Amino acid sequence: MAELTAKRPVSVPLMADLAARGETPEVLFWVGCAGAFDDRYKRVTRAFVRILEHVGVKYAVLGMEETCTGDPAKRAGNEFLFQMQAMQNITTLNGYGIKTVVTACPHCFNTIKNEYPALGGEYEVIHHSTFLQQLINEGRVKAEGGESFKGRRITFHDSCYLGRANNIYEAPRAVLEVLDADLVEMKRCKTNGLCCGAGGAQMWKEPEPGKKDINIERTEEALATLDGNAEALSNLTGVESTAPGLPAGSNHGGSIIAVGCPFCMTMMADGVKNKEREQDVQVFDLAELIASAEGLNA
Amino acid sequence: MHFSIQNILFLLVAVAGFGLFAWQARKIRANILVGRDRDMSGHVSERLWKTLLVAFGQQKMFKRLTPAFLHLIVYIGFIVINIEVIEILIDGIFGTHRVLGFMGPLYSALTGTNEVLGALVVLAVTAFWWRRNVAGVRRFSGPEMRAWPRLDANVILYIEVALMVALFLMNSSDLKAHQLEGKELAGAFPISQFLTGLLPTNASSLAVLERVGWWAHIVGILLFLNYLPSSKHFHIILAFPNVYFSRLVPQGQFSNVDSITHEVKAMMDPTYQVPAPATNADGSAVAPTPFGAKDVNDLAWTNLLNAYSCTECGRCTSVCPANLTGKLLSPRKIIMDTRDRMEEKYNSPLIFDPALYGKEAKHDPQEQLDKENHTLLRGYVTPEELWACTTCNACVEACPVNINPLESIVEMRRFLVLEESAAPNSLNVMFSNIENNGAPWAFSPSDRFNWADDLYVAEKATTVA
Numbered sequence: 001m002a003e004l005t006a007k008r009p010v011s012v013p014l015m016a017d018l019a020a021r022g023e024t025p026e027v028l029f030w031v032g033c034a035g036a037f038d039d040r041y042k043r044v045t046r047a048f049v050r051i052l053e054h055v056g057v058k059y060a061v062l063g064m065e066e067t068c069t070g071d072p073a074k075r076a077g078n079e080f081l082f083q084m085q086a087m088q089n090i091t092t093l094n095g096y097g098i099k100t101v102v103t104a105c106p107h108c109f110n111t112i113k114n115e116y117p118a119l120g121g122e123y124e125v126i127h128h129s130t131f132l133q134q135l136i137n138e139g140r141v142k143a144e145g146g147e148s149f150k151g152r153r154i155t156f157h158d159s160c161y162l163g164r165a166n167n168i169y170e171a172p173r174a175v176l177e178v179l180d181a182d183l184v185e186m187k188r189c190k191t192n193g194l195c196c197g198a199g200g201a202q203m204w205k206e207p208e209p210g211k212k213d214i215n216i217e218r219t220e221e222a223l224a225t226l227d228g229n230a231e232a233l234s235n236l237t238g239v240e241s242t243a244p245g246l247p248a249g250s251n252h253g254g255s256i257i258a259v260g261c262p263f264c265m266t267m268m269a270d271g272v273k274n275k276e277r278e279q280d281v282q283v284f285d286l287a288e289l290i291a292s293a294e295g296l297n298a
Numbered sequence: 299m300h301f302s303i304q305n306i307l308f309l310l311v312a313v314a315g316f317g318l319f320a321w322q323a324r325k326i327r328a329n330i331l332v333g334r335d336r337d338m339s340g341h342v343s344e345r346l347w348k349t350l351l352v353a354f355g356q357q358k359m360f361k362r363l364t365p366a367f368l369h370l371i372v373y374i375g376f377i378v379i380n381i382e383v384i385e386i387l388i389d390g391i392f393g394t395h396r397v398l399g400f401m402g403p404l405y406s407a408l409t410g411t412n413e414v415l416g417a418l419v420v421l422a423v424t425a426f427w428w429r430r431n432v433a434g435v436r437r438f439s440g441p442e443m444r445a446w447p448r449l450d451a452n453v454i455l456y457i458e459v460a461l462m463v464a465l466f467l468m469n470s471s472d473l474k475a476h477q478l479e480g481k482e483l484a485g486a487f488p489i490s491q492f493l494t495g496l497l498p499t500n501a502s503s504l505a506v507l508e509r510v511g512w513w514a515h516i517v518g519i520l521l522f523l524n525y526l527p528s529s530k531h532f533h534i535i536l537a538f539p540n541v542y543f544s545r546l547v548p549q550g551q552f553s554n555v556d557s558i559t560h561e562v563k564a565m566m567d568p569t570y571q572v573p574a575p576a577t578n579a580d581g582s583a584v585a586p587t588p589f590g591a592k593d594v595n596d597l598a599w600t601n602l603l604n605a606y607s608c609t610e611c612g613r614c615t616s617v618c619p620a621n622l623t624g625k626l627l628s629p630r631k632i633i634m635d636t637r638d639r640m641e642e643k644y645n646s647p648l649i650f651d652p653a654l655y656g657k658e659a660k661h662d663p664q665e666q667l668d669k670e671n672h673t674l675l676r677g678y679v680t681p682e683e684l685w686a687c688t689t690c691n692a693c694v695e696a697c698p699v700n701i702n703p704l705e706s707i708v709e710m711r712r713f714l715v716l717e718e719s720a721a722p723n724s725l726n727v728m729f730s731n732i733e734n735n736g737a738p739w740a741f742s743p744s745d746r747f748n749w750a751d752d753l754y755v756a757e758k759a760t761t762v763a
Binding site: 005006007008009010011012014031033035036037038042045046049050053054061063064066067068070072073074075076077078079080081083084085087091110113114115118119145160161164165166167191192193194195197198199200201202203204205206207208209210211212213214216217218237238295296297298 | 624687711749754
């Protein structure tokens, strides 16, 4: 018996093509602007599609019919532009009779789930962390056969629009559990999580004058947690006390900051670069970690 | 029963005290109701349950254990000791003495609990004073914590100690007077029994001291009650309705602006009928309200209730990522500014009422205009503060009484963008990218599906070698 790995080309199904054939997908994968255009986050989109292909979920994407949900406009106060975008997307989604939407972006997730219903768009909306958790629970993803994360130290950075905004704290952690890695929590986690600095349309503007950029504060906390450096942690203004017995760093093959949001990804990766720790600390999305562990990259 | 001039005096003091408070409370109610209407009907059981957990149960206080424990002592002390106020009111009006004493063991349990709680309150309040003035807990400082908020915080602590001292003076002198006469005093006095040694041994002095303690306690309570509307300590009352009326939807859900929905629908569908504008009683059209908020009356009344429920503890600001990294934004300041502006524009609290200081309300047109233009936005809150917000909801999560600074911030952002076109330039670029490319970045919409090019997935196939 030998295990051969074949490289299968993927033709991502477009919703328009499915509709033309009179088919409906189980889920519509909402890619989001970062997932479609940002070079770093495109890798997350591709990793998530590999997982969908691997488990055989019937899915589709909107392709060029997708447009910004309007989230950054709404957070910035431009309600008019937000509603224009929302109505356009709702018209598209309702036109195809979409029932279930899955997305890797907490901002798209929050907007479609919570703010589209008032404008006539009612769907079951699932963040990819919850979706991956379901696949794991069903045994369809085992995180076996690919890269091993055993013993590597991982900390999860909560995205505000997943966590506080929508109370999803356990799904991303359950996804990371399956990697059999050394998971460590930052002092400011879950309901007390510290923002990466990009929410509320900050992604598109320079920060106001201050002492420090928010992503640097957060990256310092992540690095101190991964390194087991209690002193560095206690120097942060917002961390009131340090948990006793913070385990010292292990770093088998480098530590990982895990994220579930494209903006957190950018901010944390910039922070790691700023701290000159790219050699031993990487930032990955949940979908990338699962696709690697499952051996789906080709 | 021993009816005397004291009882008439007491009745007058009590009526004046409660009457003045009712008059002040009406003014605050009027201030809150200048806010925009918001439908709060329905979900009663859900709201009551939340009020039980968060307000009565102090659920969110327990994120920080030390202050939660100290606050719990003062909170329980406040509720239990005030049961004794019922007795004071009856005694005061009818000239009775310890009228509830007939309850026997139950009365002993009540007075005994009161004494123990009274002593614990003194200890807890001392710890609060220490944290604020000596230990210098960081969240009690900040630019918005100017002279009055700092003084106010300490005044509250001093009054609380004074009330407890009056309680112990009343009990211990009463106890000693009874001991000298060889009589039994109804009730249990686990603390006062150790204080009798500090008192004089002549009966007439003790009688005077007992009256001084009794009067100081009840007059102190009435004064404190009337101090509340000028103070952050008003939270002891408004925390409850504030939690009751706080949002039930996910924190990430921002309100929908319905007037804009009508416009957008009309743009997309020419046959859409925009509802007719509301009319006044005389048939004239109601003046349109601006998009977003420029001043306090553009906010919802629940946002204004927030401002009166704030006890300036600073938990919001201490977790704000913008504030932590040195930006101007402080969620607590937004809430304090809202209250200050309401009191400048509408009713002042009693101790700041200009009339109290003999200042006549001036009708200088320029002064009136200046006051009118000194709006919440720009007059108090600068755009720099508003644009520093990441909308992360940390402040909302942190508030023990469910105050929502984020709603007010977003309403003011809406005014800046929709009424003044005053967004930072980089955000205007983002807006036009969305308008032109359907994405916040300047990418061509035709490249949106390029991520799917040259995509492969590894497949494991088990074959027989």
